[in-house]
Amino acid sequence: MLSMTAIAVVRLRSLFGVVMLFGIYSLLSALIFVVLDAIDVAFTEAAVGAGVSTVFMLATLVSTGREEKPSRYSPLLPLGVVVVTGAALVWGTLDMPHFGDPGNPVHVHVADRYVQVSPTEVGIPNMVTSVLASYRGYDTMGEVIVIFTALVGVLSLLTIRGHVTVPRHRTTGPDSRPYPVLQVMAMLLIPFILVFALYVQFHGDFGPGGGFQAGVIFASAIILYALTFGLNDAVALVPVWLIRVLAAAGVLIYGGTGVVSMLRGANYLDYDVLAHDPVHGQHYGILIIELGVGITVATVMIGIFFAFVSRAEGSR
Amino acid sequence: MIQDHLAALQVVLPLLAAPLCFLLARQRLLAWLLTTLVSWGCLAISLALWWQVRDGDVIHYAFGGWDAPWGIEYVVDRLNVLVLVIVSGIAAITFPAARCSVEKEVPEDRQGLLYTALLLCLAGLLGITITGDAFNLFVLLEISSLSSYTLISLGRDRRALTASFQYLVMGTIGATFILIGVGILYMLTGTLNMADLAVRLPALGESRAMQTAFGFLIIGVGLKLAMFPLHLWLPNAYAYAPSIVSAFMAATATKVAVYVMVRYLFTIFGPAFSFTEMHVQLLFIPVGLIAVVFTSIVALFQHDIKRMLAYSSVAQIGYMLVGIGLVNVSGLTAALLHVFNHALMKGALFLALGATCYRIGAPLIDNLRGLGKQMPWTMAAFVGGGLSLIGVPLTAGFISKWYLILAAVERGWWPVVVIVVISSLIAVIYIWRVVEAAYLQERPDDAATVTEAPLALLVPTWILVLANFWFGVNPGALTALAGDAASVLFGGYTW
Amino acid sequence: MVFSLFNYWVVIVLMMAGFYTVIASGNLVKKIVGLNIFQTSVFIMYISVGKVIGGTAPIVAANTELYSNPLPHVLILTAIVVGVATTALGLSLIMRIRQAYGTVEESEILDISTREDEAG
Numbered sequence: 001m002l003s004m005t006a007i008a009v010v011r012l013r014s015l016f017g018v019v020m021l022f023g024i025y026s027l028l029s030a031l032i033f034v035v036l037d038a039i040d041v042a043f044t045e046a047a048v049g050a051g052v053s054t055v056f057m058l059a060t061l062v063s064t065g066r067e068e069k070p071s072r073y074s075p076l077l078p079l080g081v082v083v084v085t086g087a088a089l090v091w092g093t094l095d096m097p098h099f100g101d102p103g104n105p106v107h108v109h110v111a112d113r114y115v116q117v118s119p120t121e122v123g124i125p126n127m128v129t130s131v132l133a134s135y136r137g138y139d140t141m142g143e144v145i146v147i148f149t150a151l152v153g154v155l156s157l158l159t160i161r162g163h164v165t166v167p168r169h170r171t172t173g174p175d176s177r178p179y180p181v182l183q184v185m186a187m188l189l190i191p192f193i194l195v196f197a198l199y200v201q202f203h204g205d206f207g208p209g210g211g212f213q214a215g216v217i218f219a220s221a222i223i224l225y226a227l228t229f230g231l232n233d234a235v236a237l238v239p240v241w242l243i244r245v246l247a248a249a250g251v252l253i254y255g256g257t258g259v260v261s262m263l264r265g266a267n268y269l270d271y272d273v274l275a276h277d278p279v280h281g282q283h284y285g286i287l288i289i290e291l292g293v294g295i296t297v298a299t300v301m302i303g304i305f306f307a308f309v310s311r312a313e314g315s316r
Numbered sequence: 317m318i319q320d321h322l323a324a325l326q327v328v329l330p331l332l333a334a335p336l337c338f339l340l341a342r343q344r345l346l347a348w349l350l351t352t353l354v355s356w357g358c359l360a361i362s363l364a365l366w367w368q369v370r371d372g373d374v375i376h377y378a379f380g381g382w383d384a385p386w387g388i389e390y391v392v393d394r395l396n397v398l399v400l401v402i403v404s405g406i407a408a409i410t411f412p413a414a415r416c417s418v419e420k421e422v423p424e425d426r427q428g429l430l431y432t433a434l435l436l437c438l439a440g441l442l443g444i445t446i447t448g449d450a451f452n453l454f455v456l457l458e459i460s461s462l463s464s465y466t467l468i469s470l471g472r473d474r475r476a477l478t479a480s481f482q483y484l485v486m487g488t489i490g491a492t493f494i495l496i497g498v499g500i501l502y503m504l505t506g507t508l509n510m511a512d513l514a515v516r517l518p519a520l521g522e523s524r525a526m527q528t529a530f531g532f533l534i535i536g537v538g539l540k541l542a543m544f545p546l547h548l549w550l551p552n553a554y555a556y557a558p559s560i561v562s563a564f565m566a567a568t569a570t571k572v573a574v575y576v577m578v579r580y581l582f583t584i585f586g587p588a589f590s591f592t593e594m595h596v597q598l599l600f601i602p603v604g605l606i607a608v609v610f611t612s613i614v615a616l617f618q619h620d621i622k623r624m625l626a627y628s629s630v631a632q633i634g635y636m637l638v639g640i641g642l643v644n645v646s647g648l649t650a651a652l653l654h655v656f657n658h659a660l661m662k663g664a665l666f667l668a669l670g671a672t673c674y675r676i677g678a679p680l681i682d683n684l685r686g687l688g689k690q691m692p693w694t695m696a697a698f699v700g701g702g703l704s705l706i707g708v709p710l711t712a713g714f715i716s717k718w719y720l721i722l723a724a725v726e727r728g729w730w731p732v733v734v735i736v737v738i739s740s741l742i743a744v745i746y747i748w749r750v751v752e753a754a755y756l757q758e759r760p761d762d763a764a765t766v767t768e769a770p771l772a773l774l775v776p777t778w779i780l781v782l783a784n785f786w787f788g789v790n791p792g793a794l795t796a797l798a799g800d801a802a803s804v805l806f807g808g809y810t811w
Numbered sequence: 812m813v814f815s816l817f818n819y820w821v822v823i824v825l826m827m828a829g830f831y832t833v834i835a836s837g838n839l840v841k842k843i844v845g846l847n848i849f850q851t852s853v854f855i856m857y858i859s860v861g862k863v864i865g866g867t868a869p870i871v872a873a874n875t876e877l878y879s880n881p882l883p884h885v886l887i888l889t890a891i892v893v894g895v896a897t898t899a900l901g902l903s904l905i906m907r908i909r910q911a912y913g914t915v916e917e918s919e920i921l922d923i924s925t926r927e928d929e930a931g
Binding site: 088089091092093094095096097104105106107108109110111113114134135136137138139141142143145146148149150152153155156157159244245247248249251252255256258259262266267268269270271272 | 321324328331332334335336338339341377378379380381382385386387388425426429430432433436439443449451452455456458459462463465466469470496500502503504505506507508516523524525526527528529531532
């Protein structure tokens, strides 16, 4: 099914359809992630791929037009490149360790410690969170910086306009009519989404979830608000200066935690020294940095969405 | 205490300065001051690291206190400290010049963001160089790439936007190829730590999956280092970016990619696998030589001097690939030296062009006519950098080309020697075009009279020009460092 | 034997579909969609590597011994974020390109640029 969707994307010329299919593709891959035991990843892929990315793409289509023109170049050269690359990969797979075998090198080296010792060493049941936030916490800090860089990039390309000359209470979608029913529904839904975001934020130690997923969900609540009530109201709710300050603050919270552990005589991002005993220290450390992740991700997503919609409204 | 944390601070300092700079974005002067101070701090740290590893020690720094391979570690040895010094050194020289040039070329409300992106780019490049973890490298690579796309898109010309987009697409393909390669290596060994990979990969014996991973990594890194014919993104990106960005990126970005290539070939896969089993030199030598000749010729026909220098950069990367492909210690020494020296010369040339743009706008060859009299110091700096690019004796460029020729002679590959000499002659021609326009032609009557560029731009430019001559006359310390690093790499070195 | 590698082959087909879209499509938006598909398929490859048949999600639970490998999950969480960051930046570039050139078709932009380059 996934392959069919992907091939349909290649063939289709209607960009709107392409983007919609991409959303479906993301959801399908999220399902596959669930089957493969990667619940956290599935959660994220559904929120990001099917949610945020698709919304961004749709917002782009508003200002760029929906149809693709036929390419004048022959598709043979790219096809050749692709076939060669694919063949190389297939050739390589013949030697690969077999799918799902518990004796594969990936399961017996390095990962064994995460699985066997992390619940006592880091002290939380969700191993994905302990690897993410502690063992490979520096990667996660890099990921927060990447998303922050994206905000810097988008803001240097597009400007968020708080006061567009569009009447209040209009939707930002292609059809601009007020939708009272939708607005009431949204008002009912948004508090639940926000509560759910907070739950995901602080429950990441025990079940799937964490700062990143929570940030995206939080942002989606604001995006829903912006979609139903218009950009002006949304910007009034979450002003641009707040987005800038919080996005930077999230990164600083994360990085600052590392500096604190350094000042306490341990290596950068070593949470052991944050409390009287290591396991508590790990707990505090993970809680704090997940908060930093959540804040930055939520504000960056909101900021990027605002910037996109400002442009889309400006172009109409 | 602080000396134990230098390795982490090298990257964390600019990384955390970036959000601060973002908060200060509206105070342009403060943002610039912060950026400059941080770049000097980075240079100080990298020099201190050099001091610590000068006798061949290797520094390991475990993030989060988790030892490798469970955690992420930073590793500093004599090979990457060379790259750290050059990247932070170029930053420390170009960032102070940024204010003047950026005020002229970038809208006021974007300047703070530009400084933030510069810091992020610097942090990413330093991080790629210092990290000892294959996946961490991917993350830092994306930090530097995303900030580079941003920096390029801030150019004045609308072609900067398409150049940036083209780079984004090709860069992301490259990064994804690297991700596939790293994924296969992980699948085979269960580890992401480079030192651990280096131990475990040879134990696998002949593995087709490993060969596939090798291919994907070479192509992925090749896209990033603008290996011919994957260089298509580079000329436009450097030509249309703001001047200061061109100067910084041309001098550093591709050098870091060359380092990554060397690290993969020698430390992770090991010379035995890379050269005896995979015969990567059969790719590098022809590709390098074609790049050297072909792009030098293309450079001849450019109106835009920035584009001309960008094509010449692709040619210079060709020299480095040839140096690696010669598979002997002197060849690798030449490649490493050229990484360093090319950063010096391209930094000087692009900064001199930045100073020119400050006064005349677009750096088209016709606009340069008669400038030799009106901007004598700027043009003299350009000529100085140009001499080094050609490889005239007593300049840094001569040293690395000399080693390259020695290495080729050692192999007995005379055609390589001939091609290196020919391409140097082509470089004489394209530098001469500029000299001719600037000194031998009269300034057209309708052209505005301009004065010398401000000191804020001239001083950094001349520091780099003089560095070219300094390292041309006193190459001892540097060649010793590069030579040591090269012989260690060939000696079946593991971290 | 064949079945045990089947997963990887499906991933490769997806990868190549995405890759083809990136390099063959002339429309910039579609290129970005292609990049996303390309990346997502690499994610599936990583996650497949981490699966242990008979294992469960790597969250400690009573009476479970066998867990799937958490490390690829972490890597892919990071990679997804990187992907969305790239997408956002790419799309905002597209909007600016559209404003500057009036089109998002690569060939039309190329024509305009070539004319500009010739003009100097």
